[in-house]
Amino acid sequence: SQTIHQWPATLVQPVGSPLSLECTVEGTSNPNLYWYRQAAGRGLQLLFYSVGIGQISSEVPQNLSASRPQDRQFILSSKKLLLSDSGFYLCAWSVLRNQPQHFGDGTRLSIL
Amino acid sequence: AQTVTQSQPEMSVQEAETVTLSCTYDTSESDYYLFWYKQPPSRQMILVIRQEAYKQQNATENRFSVNFQKAAKSFSLKISDSQLGDAAMYFCAYGRVNNNDMRFGAGTRLTVKP
Numbered sequence: 703s704q705t706i707h708q709w710p711a712t713l714v715q716p717v718g719s720p721l722s723l724e725c726t727v728e729g730t731s732n733p734n735l736y737w738y739r740q741a742a743g744r745g746l747q748l749l750f751y752s753v754g755i756g757q758i759s760s761e762v763p764q765n766l767s768a769s770r771p772q773d774r775q776f777i778l779s780s781k782k783l784l785l786s787d788s789g790f791y792l793c794a795w796s797v798l799r800n801q802p803q804h805f806g807d808g809t810r811l812s813i814l
Numbered sequence: 815a816q817t818v819t820q821s822q823p824e825m826s827v828q829e830a831e832t833v834t835l836s837c838t839y840d841t842s843e844s845d846y847y848l849f850w851y852k853q854p855p856s857r858q859m860i861l862v863i864r865q866e867a868y869k870q871q872n873a874t875e876n877r878f879s880v881n882f883q884k885a886a887k888s889f890s891l892k893i894s895d896s897q898l899g900d901a902a903m904y905f906c907a908y909g910r911v912n913n914n915d916m917r918f919g920a921g922t923r924l925t926v927k928p
Contacts, residue, residue, distance in 0.1 A: 736916075745818075745905055745918035746859075761915065792859060802849065803916065805859035 704729035708793045708806030716814050721766075721780040723809050725793030728774065733795040735776040736803060737768055740790040752776060788813045818908050820919035827896045828927050834881075835891045835922045837906030843867075847909040848882065848889045853921070854902040862904070865889065893924075901926045 708725045715721060727733050734753055738746040748761045750768035758768050765784060769777045776793060790810050794803040817840045827833035839848070850862040865873045865882050872880050877897075881890045893900055906919040 745920045746907075746916075747918075748915060751915075790857060794859070802861045802864055803859075804861070808857045808859075810857075 706793065706795055706804055706806045708809060710809060711807065712810045714812045714814060715783050717785055718782050721783050723778040723791055725776045725806055726774055727795045732773060733797060735770060736794040737778045738792040738794065740792060783813050785813050787811065818906050818917045818919040820906055820922050822922045824923045826925040826927060829896055829898060831896055832892060832894045833896055835904050837889045837919055839887050839889065839908045843910055845911045849907040850891045851905045851907060852902045853905065896926050898926050898928060900924060
């Protein structure tokens with residue numbers, strides 16, 4: 703069966719520090735991969751998606767970036783975090799576009 | 815642009831009763847997908863039910879069913895025989911065909927009273 707791992711679960715970082723959140727999927731090949739951000743009490747905002755290794759599409763201009771160095775690995779990064787980057791970050795995968803997306807457990811990021 | 819609106823920030827239901835969560839969306843597309851996701855306090859997003867726009871029949875998954883009104887662009891979720899474990903945030907989502915952009919509503923917080 704397919705599983706998705708996302709870590710860390712929580713992270714507290716100072717403003718201006720770098721960021722690296724990792725997400726890996728097991729049990730499937732060539733998945734579509736997604737990074738979402740959920741602000742407190744809000745819905746999900748799609749940040750990045752990837753349909754293959756090295757293929758990244760950005761939905762929202764910001765100081766975050768994403769990379770897909772391996773088929774089932776998706777990384778969310780930042781060189782210098784802002785206070786506005788605080789939130790709950792969710793990684794997800796799907797087999798095909800618009801098929802149900804399966805979510806990781808999320809990372810709660812707090813910027814001090 | 816496609817938008818998804820959930821007009822009920824909070825809803826409550828008595829255990830074993832039925833509750834309906836509302837969702838409307840805006841689109842010019844004729845074919846698309848609609849989803850309801852559940853997010854319990856653990857924050858994990860769990861797919862509840864999925865509807866293809868080209869299907870007229872309303873989707874059903876055990877105690878969960880939808881009322882899909884394509885002309886009205888409405889996609890409500892009905893939870894029958896509510897259980898304490900149904901308490902969560904519920905998100906309505908819209909997805910275009912052959913497009914990775916999925917739009918989520920702001921969510922409805924459902925409380926189940928024993």
